Amino acid sequence: MSRDTKTVLAEAAPISSSGEDLFEAKKPAPVSAWNVLVQGVALFSDGYNVQIMGYMQTVMAKLYPKQLTSSIKTRLSNSILVGEVIGMLLFGLCIDRFGRRIGIIATTIFLVFGIVLSTAAHGNTVTGMFWMMIVSRGIAGVGAGGEYAVCTAQALESADSSESLQKRRGFLVTISTNLAIVSGFVGSSIVALIVIAAYGNKASEGIWRVCFGIGIFLPLTIFFFRMRLIDSTQYQKHAIQSKVPYILAIRRYWRPLLGCSLAWFLYDFVVYPFNLLAPTLVSGFSKNPTLLQSVGWSALINAFAIPGAIVGGWMTDFIGRRQTYAIGWAIVCVLGFLIGGLRFPLSHVFPLFVVLYGFFQSFLSVGPGDCNFLVSSESFPTPLRGHFLGFAAAVGKAGSAIGTTVLTIALNSFENQIKGQQALFLIGSSISVLGTLVVIFLIPNHPGTLEEEDAKFRAYLEENGYDTSGMGLIDKYRVDAEDKVLA
Secondary structure, eight states: OEEEEEHHHHSSSSOOOHHHHHHHSSSOOOOOOHHHHHHHHHHHHHHHHHHHHHHHHHHHHHHHHHTHHHOOHHHHHHHHHHHHHHHHHHHHHHHHOHHHHHHHHHHHHHHHHHHHHHHOOOOHHHHHHHHHHHHHHHHHHHHHHHHHHHHHHHHHHHSSSSSSHHTTHHHHHHHIIIHHHHHHHHHHHHHHHHHHHHHHOOOHHHHHHHHHHHTTTHHHHHHHHHHHHHOOOOHHHHHOOSOOOHHHHHHHHHHHHHHHHHHHHHHHHHHHHHHHHHHHHTTOEEEEOOHHHHHHHHHHHTTTHHHHHHHHHHHHHHHHHHHHHHEEEEEEHHHHHHHTTHHHHHHHHHHHHHHHHHHHHHHHHIIIIIHHHHHHTTOOOOHHHHHHHHHHHHHHHHHHHHHHHHHHHHHTTOOOOOHHHHHEEEEEEEHHOOOOOHHHOOOOOOSHHHHHHHHHHHHHHHTTOOOOOOOOOHHHHHHHHHHHHOO
């Protein structure tokens, strides 16, 4: 017979016996907003390491004009994205089976090792050096992709650990995820500007080596602090470390999984190419832009995403997840079609183009940028959160690689650069129309606490004949304690 949610919650509570002390020893210390926000520092470094390549390609184009072909450019941009797809899938499974903490260790190792190799890239030829860079950034991508699952799951579960935090859960999670990543994008541009200025605004091999190398320090700086964080109470209560009921889970959650995956794919299809191509788009207004001009203007455009992420985080708690999602997408549609339609007149009004392009980036951040992380982590139960979140993020990152390839080809297929840029914005807006429809029809508007959804999932499993007695680390502690009492 099935049990209701209250019964499931009651049975998930720790026993009242002499074994209670054992359970109490396993409970995490009280969680503050800082425990949520520290996850953002790791994702900031991911944003930095992904975006820095876009700026360094501007430098490399001047250093190696013959060897940096369009195919090499695409591979340099996509290598870290391909690595991220692998990391998202791999560590999404890992953190559900072995715990959130083990994911922190493994992802940091991959990320730092890959960055070290890319910073030291050499070869008998320049092309050989590029291939070493491509492979090493792929390794770094495995770690960066794993951080998506690790940091988002940890941030969400920490933000749900008390009533005061639950009221700000949407804001805290979006600040720790999307805002952190877009801040990393902007941070990479600031670092690039400083290093380029230090080299006298002249292309040099030292520029890209220094900029790559700086990406090593952030993940190492917070590694030991993050190691002190232990698995959340939510994970301890509901973890499934063996005999995972995949068929039952997919039967229950296929709709939000489809919606989150498609929305993330469409968002990344648009946002990553536009970030990486920002220096190219801005350089179209000047025949011979300096390195500082190209990087500086694109940095300004990408910085518009920061206020967008903050506003979107506030909106998720105020008007709801799905509403914020849809509004952001819809405004992006309008702005993209406006810029695309007016691209020729805008070629004579550079400041207006920068402002419109900036708002385009900002509302991408308000809607899908914020809500991808939040909705894709809230919509699934704790024991499978890493699985589903990692899968949705991986589908999104595949959109980044595909979008970068497709939109770069589209941009280069026009002899007239302005026509190519016009096509880029029109394609981006058309994709945004699809994103709006996906959100409206497939995205849930998740209310309540994580515990409520976990209890419903446990009850659903029992109704379908799944033995839930082995769920949760707490159950194992309870058995050990009971054995001691009986002895």
